[in-house]
Amino acid sequence: MSAPVVIIGTGLAGYNLAKEFRKLDGDTPLLLITADDGRSYSKPMLSTGFGKNKDADGLAMAEPGAMAEQLKAEVRTHTRITGIDPGHQRLWIGEEAVAYRDLVLAWGAETIRVPVEGDAGDAIFPINDLEDYARFRAAAAGKQRVLLLGAGLIGCEFANDLSLGGYQVELVAPCEQVMPGLLHPAAAAAVQAGLEGLGARFHLGPVLASLQRHGDSLQAHLSDGSLVDCDVVVSAVGLRPRTELAAAAGLAVNRGVVVDRQLQTSHANVYALGDCAEVDGLNLLYVMPLMGCARALAQTLAGTPTAVTYGPMPVLVKTPACPLVVSPPPRGMSGEWTVEGSGADIKALCRDGTGRLLGYALTGTAVQEKLALNKELPGLLA
Numbered sequence: 001m002s003a004p005v006v007i008i009g010t011g012l013a014g015y016n017l018a019k020e021f022r023k024l025d026g027d028t029p030l031l032l033i034t035a036d037d038g039r040s041y042s043k044p045m046l047s048t049g050f051g052k053n054k055d056a057d058g059l060a061m062a063e064p065g066a067m068a069e070q071l072k073a074e075v076r077t078h079t080r081i082t083g084i085d086p087g088h089q090r091l092w093i094g095e096e097a098v099a100y101r102d103l104v105l106a107w108g109a110e111t112i113r114v115p116v117e118g119d120a121g122d123a124i125f126p127i128n129d130l131e132d133y134a135r136f137r138a139a140a141a142g143k144q145r146v147l148l149l150g151a152g153l154i155g156c157e158f159a160n161d162l163s164l165g166g167y168q169v170e171l172v173a174p175c176e177q178v179m180p181g182l183l184h185p186a187a188a189a190a191v192q193a194g195l196e197g198l199g200a201r202f203h204l205g206p207v208l209a210s211l212q213r214h215g216d217s218l219q220a221h222l223s224d225g226s227l228v229d230c231d232v233v234v235s236a237v238g239l240r241p242r243t244e245l246a247a248a249a250g251l252a253v254n255r256g257v258v259v260d261r262q263l264q265t266s267h268a269n270v271y272a273l274g275d276c277a278e279v280d281g282l283n284l285l286y287v288m289p290l291m292g293c294a295r296a297l298a299q300t301l302a303g304t305p306t307a308v309t310y311g312p313m314p315v316l317v318k319t320p321a322c323p324l325v326v327s328p329p330p331r332g333m334s335g336e337w338t339v340e341g342s343g344a345d346i347k348a349l350c351r352d353g354t355g356r357l358l359g360y361a362l363t364g365t366a367v368q369e370k371l372a373l374n375k376e377l378p379g380l381l382a
């Protein structure tokens with residue numbers, strides 16, 4: 001039998017690529033390898049589970065066996081690849097060598113962990129996949145107070161969701177506003193006020209200096225000297241594309257695994273997409289770009305070399321306490337911001353010198369204008 005197309009990762013990137021590939025090629029052997037349990041799920045739903053009262057099993061959409069059947073593929077679960085040997089078109093799972101025709105890296109990004117002093121480091125939970133989510137739900141059962149580290153998009157979504165789930169949320173982050181870098185300050189203030197309306201409390205400026213056990217609960221010491229009592233901690237301080245194995249194999253890496261518009265790495269027959277990939281300089285940790293990459297790469301793998309293009313990619317942030325859609329200006333473009341509206345309803349627009357719309361942040365009722373504005377936005381990768 002000829003060597004298979006091998007995809008590393010069964011996240012949205014890996015499974016969607018496999019689906020798109022099977023639409024074009026029903027015969028080439030396909031092997032998916034994943035370090036986790038291989039269940040199909042939609043990662044964005046992880047920050048809606050408490051509000052919807054769904055545990056990890058409730059968020060899982062299909063078992064790996066069902067995916068294997070649907071994709072006419074072999075799916076190897078709980079299997080971590082440990083090396084790539086592009087010169088010989090094979091990869092390593094410990095001592096076992098696996099040959100590939102084409103190799104696709106869809107192995108995602110890992111959570112950044114910040115060191116914290118104290119005896120309760122094991123009460124800090126990252127939530128970056130379904131198994132993390134299951135662990136956190138088990139730890140949070142019967143508890144009341146969650147300390148949340150990070151005020152980025154994911155931290156704010158968890159603040160909303162955990163508040164809806166009945167938890168008292170205390171959010172700590174060393175920045176002046178929520179979603180710094182992504183969001184205009186006026187829109188950030190609206191989102192923060194919306195979350196405060198649910199009862200979440202914000203500690204913006206300090207970091208968590210140490211975490212100590214204190215009887216049955218935990219005591220967080222912040223760097224500004226304040227103390228916060230809590231029962232469990234969620235860390236959402238950011239993600240870093242996984243690049244280590246690629247770099248060790250001699251592939252070009254920068255912020256992510258470096259690929260061109262055809263999603264090819266610096267080595268023939270090795271491709272990357274999703275959170276791990278830096279596509280023509282862009283590493284975007286969202287679903288929309290990875291879907292575009294999956295469609296283009298499926299064509300390439302099926303024999304028609306195809307470049308990916310990105311249109312406008314506004315991000316719908318799941319903070320129902322204050323609806324938010326944001327589309328930051330594309331890299332290298334800057335303009336002037338204007339802000340209309342007040343309170344929860346903010347329309348912040350960024351235009352260049354000729355009046356062309358480059359980006360926006362819409363909150364509250366202003367999100368209704370997104371479809372009309374999207375038509376004016378520039379693409380991210382033309």
Ligand SMILES: Cc1cc2nc3c(=O)[nH]c(=O)nc-3n(C[C@H](O)[C@H](O)[C@H](O)COP(=O)(O)OP(=O)(O)OC[C@H]3O[C@@H](n4cnc5c(N)ncnc54)[C@H](O)[C@@H]3O)c2cc1C
Nearest residue numbers: 009010011012013035036043044081107108274275285287
């Ligand atoms: C809480 C949360 C909410 C989000 N909400 C949104 C949203 O609303 N909208 C949006 O667009 N995006 C959202 N995102 C981002 C989006 O979910 C990700 O961009 C997307 O899921 C990434 O998919 P991926 O397949 O590239 O990576 P992953 O889903 O991380 O998959 C990586 C896969 O690689 C495997 N793997 C890793 N290393 C190895 C190895 N050495 N050997 C074998 N297998 C390995 C893993 O086991 C896994 O199967 C959210 C993210 C989070 C965490």
